[in-house]
Amino acid sequence: MSIIKSFKSGLALVFEHLKIIPIIYAVNFSLAALLAIPMYISLHEAIGTSGVRDELMQGFDHEWWTEFNFHAEGLEKTFRPSLSGGFGAIFDNVELLLTGKFTSFGTGIFIFGVTYVFVSAFMNGGIIGLFAEEKRKFSTSRFFSNAGLYFHHFFALALTAMLLFLLVYKAFSSALFGALGSFTAEWLSDRAAWFVNLIGYVVLLLIVIFFNMIFDYAKIILVVEKKESSWLCIWYSLKFSARHLANAGGLYLLLILVGVGLTLVFALLDSLINPSQVLVLIIAVIFQQGFIIAKIWLRLNFYGAQLSYYNQGQSEVRRLKKI
């Protein structure tokens, strides 16, 4: 069982099912557009006739933003300088995975996010269902029938995952950083305290990754082994992941590295684009949408590569059992 081999197999799987990407992208785009329209209306009302629109076409106007933010309500409160380009928007979101502060953008966005988790759980059934089929050909109807078939299991898994992560963020993280805070309470060096806290974040990251990996394999086991209990699949996944910790973890980290690489390239290029003219604005929008598509592609790769890895591992076990 090789990490690279699984990664390559995953890539091939995704390549054979590229048509899944437009479906997921369409869902993502449509849902985001639902909220982007009122945001556009708010912005247009605020700057459509004002002279500040000239500055805002050239770049972000911080002073205008402080005024807009002061009067902002609801969704408008989520408009902020870090969206201006580069790493800001990405860091704003990735940070949430380590802090768990998903309500920091307001209740509306939080509920929207939770809804999307369940929508994604539905689509994950379609993705893994198609990937697991021996007949490797995309079919929209099979995608949705698989999504429907596994939804109740995936819904339960998503709910369980959210509860578990709630524990991680609220209990474990608080206890961990509380202890580190007490440990460094009387230190006079901010640098030393920074590195101690960094260790805390690394531990938290590893735990978040590990739990996510467990739930990924739970979904894969549920589909591949046609299990009926999603709870038991978490247990099977835990056993599988523990048995293959180095390789399964290695594969997961490799996929994360691909994601980090993609993000770096995108953010660097994005920071170079300043859409002060309509044509550049269109290019910038297309470029951003390209990154969202790349992110969806990466999500498929996670499932593809891990499914391949699981299948390889299981066939090896079966072969050994025969011997």
Next chain:
Amino acid sequence: MIKYSIVLFFLFALVTASAGQSLNCDQVVSYQMKVALNPGTKTITGSEVLNWKNTSDQPISELYFHAYLNAFKNTQSTFFKEAAQGLARYPRELYDRPQDGWGFVDVQSISASSTAFSNTDLLPTFRYVQPDDQNPADETVFTVQLPRPIGPNETVNINIKFVSKLPHNAPRTEFRSDYFFVGQWFPKIAVLENGKWNCHQFHTNTEFFADYGSYDVSLTVPKKYVVGATGVMTDSTANSDGSVTYRFQQDCVHDFAWTACPRFKVAKRMFEHPELPPVQMRLLYQPEHQKYVNAFFDATANTLKHYGLWYVPYPYKQITIVDAAWRSKSGGMEYPTLFTTEVDWLTPDGTQDPHALTVHEAGHQFWYGLIGNNEFEDAWMDEGFNSYSDTRCENAAYGSRAYYKTYLSREGFQIPLAFPGVRIEHRTRRLENYRPHAAKDAMGRLPFAMMDGGSYGCNAYEKPALMLWTLEGYLGDEVFGRIMKTYASRYVFKHPKPKDFVNVVNEIAGQPMDWFFEQMLNGTGILDYAVTEVSSRPFVEAVGLVGKESNRQYQAYDEKKKSNRFESDVLVRRFGEVRIPVEVRVQFEDGEIINEKWDGRDLWKRFSYLRSSQVRRADVDPERKLILDLNYSNNSRYRESDSGAAIRWASKWMYWLQHFLETVAFFS
């Protein structure tokens, strides 16, 4: 050996003289203190010999003293009670301190002597008083009765023995591990103004006020401690018990603060400028902040330069910069010839940290230090003047700063990310903190009587800074520059009142500006002018009955006879209560520009035009002189709307939301 001693004597005399250089101030007090720090018990034990002069025209028989450290004695002090009411800028974690975390100052003995009476024990007359709130548990002010009154211009010598216990991690004065910052720590006489004691308790939202005088303080600390203090070190003596006594002296200052910590690294640099006196800059910094040494010096030097040229030269020989220990609450505070600043070891370039804080605290040397107004009562005259000046100085020295955000922030950790494309302009940056508190209190209200910490901050820092920027815009750079220079040089060491500044403005501006200050100091109104309507329509020749009596003719409306001229209207409105004359600029499609003036008194003013071109855009206050204007985006208006900018930023926002959705899909 004798020759060597003589040389040493002269050297010592030279250094001592330089500490008390030719400063011309009315020295009301003279303190001689000998104190020792006990790091184990976190206490300072010592004696104080105070020579006080009665500068009033009345005999004085009662003396008032501040005992600031008693604010940290327990939660019943006025300081803590106000903090509990939510007045504080400080969190309630102030309460959560161990037994040795509380602070106090105990007067063990106090006696006095003068030409009118011999040394007399005053302790039997010692009593705590609460002039502001009658809170009997507050012990931050005490009085003693003299056996006989002190006449005008007479002096009294007061001998005090005291023990000061420093609180743990408390605002402005504290210990943390072996870091000691010692401020407001000794029994300090109040200010006698017009025959009455001007003495306030220690409040949560307040600063300080004291007479100018000379300080001669000997500090004994364990050998490993590095010490920084107000004034100039004139002597150091190694003691047989392994401690060292450092002597600091300074004339013409109104307080004395010091710090001691074994971790401090020391760096020195000279400030030199052809038009200003040289100043020795002494920096005490944290070892891990080595890379910011240049920034600390650079910001201090820029302050000495710009404030010195704009206002008055810094007259002392030395300025001490203290880089406060991490997590301490003493970072960012001013004391005579010494100030504290701070920086995070991971601060990104371009964000002007630690420059901004360093300029601000160094800038206090001029307003708080040299002008010395009563911060208890008119905080805005120090913090506000300094906030205006620091933005001006930062702008001149560094230009606009980059916005930055910190990620994964918690005590002891953050990952800062700078956004070089998002610029923060110094002139206007204080509007952000002004808006939420603009209408809570009048600026002229007593700072400690303000509604909350936000209102105090707004009225002490933001509003006065914006007010001064607005006044500069209104009167012009040159006139306003002369106003500030005249005010500063006229009132060095003089404790001016608000009226003194207003008088200088009226005098130099050559016009009465009381109407402006009346609105600013006593009003809570906001300044907000707006262009709310910009319209053009084709001019229609007269339709209806045209001509007189017998020549009167009926003219019907004829689409073909439409004129090629346009009637245009620009409606400018005053949304705020503050009234100030404004300029209005109207641009037409053919490039013509018309500048109008409006006295700004009514609620609105409509400007109408008949031109061959339609109006394109109108701006009220087009040159952005009125920085205090709360809503700047309504100052300008195009006749036609455009959606380009809204699409640009809505698409960015939508992209973030799409990414957010894909991020939370992690849990699916």
